[in-house]
Amino acid sequence: MNEQNTNQNAFGMIGLGTMGSNLLQNIADHGYNCAGYDNSKQKVDALNNLGSENIKGYSTLKEFTDSLKSPKIVMMLVPAGEIVDSVIKDLLTVLEKGDIIIDGGNSHFTDTEQRFIDLEGKGYHFVGMGVSGGEEGARRGSSMMPGGDEEAYEHLKPILEKIAAHVNGEPTVAFMGERSAGHFVKMVHNGIEYAIMQLISETYEIMKKGLKMDNEEIHQVYKKWNEGRLKSYLLEITTDIFAYKNEGEKTLLLDEIRDAAKAKGTGKWTSQAAMDLHIPTPIIDIAVSMRNLSSLKDLRVEASKIYSDSTEINYKTNNEDYCNKLEDAFYFAMVSAYAQGMHLLYQANIEFDYKVNLDTIAKIWRGGCIIRSEFLEDIYFAFNKNPKLQHLLLDNEVAKSLTETLPGIRAIVSDAALHGISTPAFSSSVSYFDNFRNENMPTNLVQAQRDYFGSHTYELKGKEGVFHTKWMMENIKE
Ligand SMILES: NC(=O)C1=CN([C@@H]2O[C@H](COP(=O)(O)OP(=O)(O)OC[C@H]3O[C@@H](n4cnc5c(N)ncnc54)[C@H](OP(=O)(O)O)[C@@H]3O)[C@@H](O)[C@H]2O)C=CC1
Numbered sequence: 176m177n178e179q180n181t182n183q184n185a186f187g188m189i190g191l192g193t194m195g196s197n198l199l200q201n202i203a204d205h206g207y208n209c210a211g212y213d214n215s216k217q218k219v220d221a222l223n224n225l226g227s228e229n230i231k232g233y234s235t236l237k238e239f240t241d242s243l244k245s246p247k248i249v250m251m252l253v254p255a256g257e258i259v260d261s262v263i264k265d266l267l268t269v270l271e272k273g274d275i276i277i278d279g280g281n282s283h284f285t286d287t288e289q290r291f292i293d294l295e296g297k298g299y300h301f302v303g304m305g306v307s308g309g310e311e312g313a314r315r316g317s318s319m320m321p322g323g324d325e326e327a328y329e330h331l332k333p334i335l336e337k338i339a340a341h342v343n344g345e346p347t348v349a350f351m352g353e354r355s356a357g358h359f360v361k362m363v364h365n366g367i368e369y370a371i372m373q374l375i376s377e378t379y380e381i382m383k384k385g386l387k388m389d390n391e392e393i394h395q396v397y398k399k400w401n402e403g404r405l406k407s408y409l410l411e412i413t414t415d416i417f418a419y420k421n422e423g424e425k426t427l428l429l430d431e432i433r434d435a436a437k438a439k440g441t442g443k444w445t446s447q448a449a450m451d452l453h454i455p456t457p458i459i460d461i462a463v464s465m466r467n468l469s470s471l472k473d474l475r476v477e478a479s480k481i482y483s484d485s486t487e488i489n490y491k492t493n494n495e496d497y498c499n500k501l502e503d504a505f506y507f508a509m510v511s512a513y514a515q516g517m518h519l520l521y522q523a524n525i526e527f528d529y530k531v532n533l534d535t536i537a538k539i540w541r542g543g544c545i546i547r548s549e550f551l552e553d554i555y556f557a558f559n560k561n562p563k564l565q566h567l568l569l570d571n572e573v574a575k576s577l578t579e580t581l582p583g584i585r586a587i588v589s590d591a592a593l594h595g596i597s598t599p600a601f602s603s604s605v606s607y608f609d610n611f612r613n614e615n616m617p618t619n620l621v622q623a624q625r626d627y628f629g630s631h632t633y634e635l636k637g638k639e640g641v642f643h644t645k646w647m648m649e650n651i652k653e
């Protein structure tokens with residue numbers, strides 16, 4: 176371990192857990208002297224025990240910040256919420272005006288908005304930065320979504336560009352926009368992450384229960400898919416999961432895992448923000464709901480006894496052909512999931528005046544993050560070609576591939592419904608699409624009903640103004 180002098184460290188990290196420790200090691204690998212602090216002595220010792228030449232862990236906040244060069248750069252990778260406020264409060268007793276505080280955790284964007292305003296008012300530079308890529312990304316190259324203080328970002332840029340992943344020689348980090356933009360973008364990233372994970376789990380259900388495929392056959396399908404247009408990190412890890420056995424075990428670890436999914440909240444926040452901004456993101460909403468439903472294990476067990484179906488599910492089809500249809504369906508729904516997330520970002524950009532470029536977001540998501548995929552290249556091109564593009568499904572190239580895969584998803588969704596296999600994310604992607612392309616939705620009836628029971632008024636086709644009718648039967652003329 177080195178004996179670093181006061182004011183010699185270029186970068187300080189608070190929170191030496193999964194993300195903080197790995198990101199700090201990544202920064203140190205690029206030749207920067209780094210300092211770490213955690214309230215757990217064990218974590219500090221673990222950092223020092225790494226034996227890295229240019230990393231030192233400190234057990235007090237004062238020693239830690241004293242070891243940093245000015246302007247001091249301090250990044251937090253601690254659990255989101257009150258802990259972040261408490262760390263900031265402590266930091267303000269040891270930092271000076273002009274120093275830079277980065278929150279790299281999954282903070283709610285409204286918290287970041289408030290912290291940015293408070294810290295800017297006090298003379299500190301604050302950067303709310305989403306970090307994706309998990310443990311491995313933090314260690315070897317992640318995708319980072321910084322927002323807030325642009326001057327501070329310019330100061331951080333040389334470090335961040337080195338520790339980011341690189342795609343075609345370009346780093347997967349860029350300034351996202353004003354105030355809480357970075358955390359908003361990260362939140363939507365996670366919403367899309369939930370959606371794609373749900374879609375993959377639905378393909379698993381169809382292959383397992385509908386096509387009666389065994390784990391090895393399913394493994395081969397994911398492997399094949401990941402070699403084509405569906406190539407993505409989430410399919411890559413799914414392929415690995417379908418091959419993983421604990422030492423000495425005959426069965427996959429996957430088969431031993433309880434089917435109750437947990438969530439830390441970013442998917443739910445995405446749906447909540449989308450509802451607040453009146454942007455439909457049904458695939459993300461469904462993904463959140465299905466994790467919640469999965470957690471109601473006892474209720475599901477009880478219901479399965481009441482509604483057990485004695486008829487055996489059997490698709491009676493050629494599995495290879497059917498998996499090609501399933502690949503089409505997955506492609507269709509995945510495109511739709513990204514499109515819904517991008518639509519939310521488009522609207523947030525207007526509503527919150529973030530000054531975010533959607534093509535830049537797609538560009539930095541192409542590598543290092545959990546939702547990286549081949550398709551992000553197409554999203555990047557679509558928004559780069561037309562920065563005013565309001566919705567990805569209106570892009571000609573995207574429209575072409577969606578149209579080609581539409582028969583596949585229709586077949587998958589209808590077969591699943593007939594056989595009692597739950598595919599809510601697939602179903603919602605096709606329903607969303609059918610209404611998105613529907614010039615005349617049946618919502619004229621909803622308007623009439625609202626006016627009937629609550630005098631909420633309605634608008635008329637080709638006539639200015641709002642109208643109200645006394646709908647009661649006695650007022651209806653024969
Ligand atoms: N894990 C992941 O894949 C990803 C996580 N994130 C986000 O990054 C953040 C950190 O996540 P992760 O590294 O997984 O979390 P961990 O729980 O692994 O690490 C957090 C660390 O912060 C420490 N800590 C807690 N309170 C304080 C405090 N007041 N002062 C100093 N240190 C403190 C914890 O110590 P102790 O254990 O003693 O409480 C722990 O060592 C979260 O917001 C998370 O949502 C973002 C992207 C990916």
Ligand SMILES: O=C(CO)[C@H](O)[C@H](O)COP(=O)(O)O
Pocket residue numbers: 281306307308309365368437438439440441442545
């Ligand atoms: O931010 C991440 C990846 O980008 C985290 O891994 C993600 O928050 C996990 O979320 P959840 O626990 O809700 O599944």
